[in-house]
Amino acid sequence: MLCLVTVAEAPYAFGWAVYGEDPETSPPLAHWRYDLREADRPDATVVCQSFTHGAGDSGVRMAQRAEPDRAEAILRERLAQLRRNMTATIRAMEASVRNDSGGLDTLAERHGTGPASDVHPCSRRTLPTG
Template identity: 55%
Template sequence: MVRPVHVHMDQDFGVTGSHTEVELLVDVPADRLWEAITDLSRIGDWSPECTYAGWLDGWSEPVVGARFEARNRFAGGLVTQVVCLVVAADRPFSFGWKVFGGSPDTEEHFATWHYELRPAEQPDRTVVRQSFTHGPGDSGARAAVRADPGNAAALLRGRLDQLRRNMTVTIEAMVRDIRNEGA
């Protein structure tokens, strides 16, 4: 006998706190990479998913408390718009933000992104770590696992794998552009 699966909105399926990251050694100095990472006008040139980002509320640089908006395009044509709140801005070592589907004043964040940069042992090289952690707020990943709870683990693993690939592509594209600008 097949019984229907009842999914409650408060079931998490392991989404909150799920995490992925990449760490790469790149051939550019930390200050140059910091400039690229925090130049929101360029993210659409590098990211396979984020097509646009821009400062809000008169902000023009990364400062804790600053807000920016971002637009993402997913497979199948889905486009989303989010508001981000800067939670780490320590030039040239750390840049991080929380992502909200609406206002950071009234909603829980559904993701936290963070870049950590540290000089490598070799001159003009940087170790960059980019990380993503799902927050408690409502997100596309949460909706996907609610819709198919039997495949929740595979769906979440697939999304984290996709994010890791996208992070690598984005960092490599930034580095390529930085190196081409210096040539």
């Protein structure tokens, strides 16, 4: 796998494309991105992680072709896996923010966008501050 940065707008966005083959000749398998924005509260920042399947021939597409009668279930399983993994990643970020410097800190403060709060469903999170 090869990942190429596609978005780098510090401190608000970072994204990359994942390639299984030469990016000069093959489409990406997936696109990943993090966006940070101010929350409704002045002491919070919303962190949103997103994933989009690319045009490349991913493992999901290969599995669906191999088992066309299970195509819908295969996609549901992959989406559930992505949701679990994305949630785990955001929670790990939150834990890191909480543990750095022995107290509450925020990704947003480190990036100059202000503080961050509690959990939102799936991959959207607001990181807490003290």
